[in-house]
Amino acid sequence: MPSTQLSLIDTLIVNADRALRTLAAGSDMTSERASPARSLNEADLSEAERKKSAALMRVNHTGEVCAQALYQGQALTAKLPNVRAEMEKAAEEEIDHLVWCQERIDALGSHTSYLNPLWYGLSFAIGAGAGLVSDKVSLGFVAATEDQVCKHLQDHLQELPEQDVRSRAVVGQMLEDEARHADMALNAGGYNFPRPVKGFMTLVSKVMTTTSYRI
Template sequence: MDFLDQAILSVDNALRTLSGQSRGSGRANPAAASPDTLLRPWERRRAGRMMRVNHAGEVMAQALYTGQEAGSSDPELRAVLRKARSEEEDHLRWCEERLRELHSRPSLLGPLWYASAWGMGYAAARRGRGANLGLVVAVENLVEEHLKEHLQDLSPEDERSRRILEQMECDEVGHAEKAEELGAVDLPRPLRMAMQGLSRVMTRGALWI
């Protein structure tokens, strides 16, 4: 695909992501069979804020993978990125469903999260295959750590959120392992620092806004 095709696909993904129209791979919500036993209002509000952060992270994942695909000229790598992005769309959809159940909402800063992450993904892709895959590893490792923290902080009664986050964590580990197998290299220090800084800003911002 030429630059115009990639631009159209990027805009299409952004619009679907930010409007709640993501398709994903069609996997069922892992929380479907779990009862919603989280009854205390303050616990539901807290869970809603946590899921809003996770949803914002999935918005950024869509942008990262889309930017990485747009910046790559490697057909094999683009196919791998597209598959991972589809699985991340499942995460986005599951988080949206859980937010509705908790009477919460996505972050109002979604366009900002998307634009910044797309630029980072595109920049890594332009540095070549190794750096592109290295971004996958670095991001998925950060997300894995974040999900482990949220799983520890969740109320023991919040089985539905837990099921979603556990499946997300499993998928993130798989994406990182696949990228390592394909030849990921360590990212330049400035890019790593920018990525970590953006992650901190997103986590704090999406918690409340």
């Protein structure tokens, strides 16, 4: 078999494997850093508080599923000659976030969103599509997405029950990491999207957060 054909098949297998591992609840993915929740005690939450925390962490988990797909799509098509190592480091940190959110959802006795496969597919297509256009658009898309995520995380810090210190610690560390990812993508030459594009992204993310909160 010609080597180009083989490498295409390899790429497809690697991407399919990563997608399945991301989407499989309780998958074998492990985090590089221990969850910030680990050193804290589980709070005694009422049923309503537990449900609220689980719903918010489910939204965050879906956001991390999207991040996995976005970075995978980007890695497939963008060239990123100067920042590939940084982008790979960011993608590694996204695995930490995914695992931490999954752990919190499990501890809170809930489930991840049933719509995750849909969001993975959409985000992967956007990540790969942006990378095909140019590195500038690809990095700009990462920056705009990370910005969007930061806004959600800030809102969640307001909404999470005060005593759920474990979920709050996870969200706090994620917020710090995502802000760094956004800066890195912009500093690497990412395009600063105009307001209407950002407005449309806000709309799409609203659909994602509203549905993941419930299902």
